[in-house]
Amino acid sequence: MRILVLGDSLGLPRPHRINNYSPSETELAVSYNQTYPSIIQKMLMEEFYDENYFEVINRSRRFCNIKDILREFGDFLFFYQPDVIILQIGIVDCWFREKRAQIVNLKEFEQTFNKIIEMLKLRPNCKLIIVGISPTSEKMDNRYVGQNQEIKKYNDSYKAHVDNNKVFYIDIESFVDPKFAYKYLLPDDQHLNIDGNKLVAQELLKIIRSIFYCKKGCINYEKTNLEEAYSDFKNAFIEYPYFEDNIFNFVQMLMEFGQNEELEIVKTFCKVNIRNQEIRDLLLI
Structure with missing residues (x-):
């Protein structure tokens, strides 16, 4: 199973001070093996080492927005031929900047995501898992008034496409409480800390395992291995x-x-x- 991660800097390693980083630093706030793409690769290889090969390709990029994703989505979809795409994008798009301007406003975000969904349909067997945009801290929401409400609007535009068949969704808003945001976020109020990466990996793995077991169950059913197929479908249901x-x-x-x-x-x-x-x-x- 090939899993392709498309996103911004939340899927990448992170130093403690991005603007003052020195190569002499011996410890990062989040190292590569603590990022959620690395965690899911490790866990899947450990769990299914005797059954299938899992490959996780991390194409996250700093300051990436949904329009950047769309520009390359055809290449991602058809050249990489992923079984699962993980899309974690949106905080760059919706964040209030000077005079409350946004890099990608909500209408543009919705229109761009609609185009991604239409392209996705051209590969019927490819699944999309959306990682919702995390709320920011209460402190930051007070500084940029209404930012968390704006994040909710962007997440709602994602949810409109979720069918739990081809498009799945991880609701980060249900985990990150702005009053206690640093449980899962770094002090910059945006990026996932180590526990935040573990959380996202944990939620992703539930869906990925379910997709894997269901696919395996269908294969076993076609081969008339009915006991195995029953077990696979049951495992898929338990996972997600x-x-x-x-x-x-x-x-x-x-x-x-x-x-x-x-x-x-x-x-x-x-x-x-x-x-x-x-x-x-x-x-x-």
């Missing part, structure tokens, strides 16, 4: 139960195997969390 394609596969296997107790658990979950009518019809809910 919102993956709708996998839910459909898992429910069909549960019905085929007569696993009524597990089926009721999935049914209860879907009643609350899943709006996909095909799944609801299958479960008679």
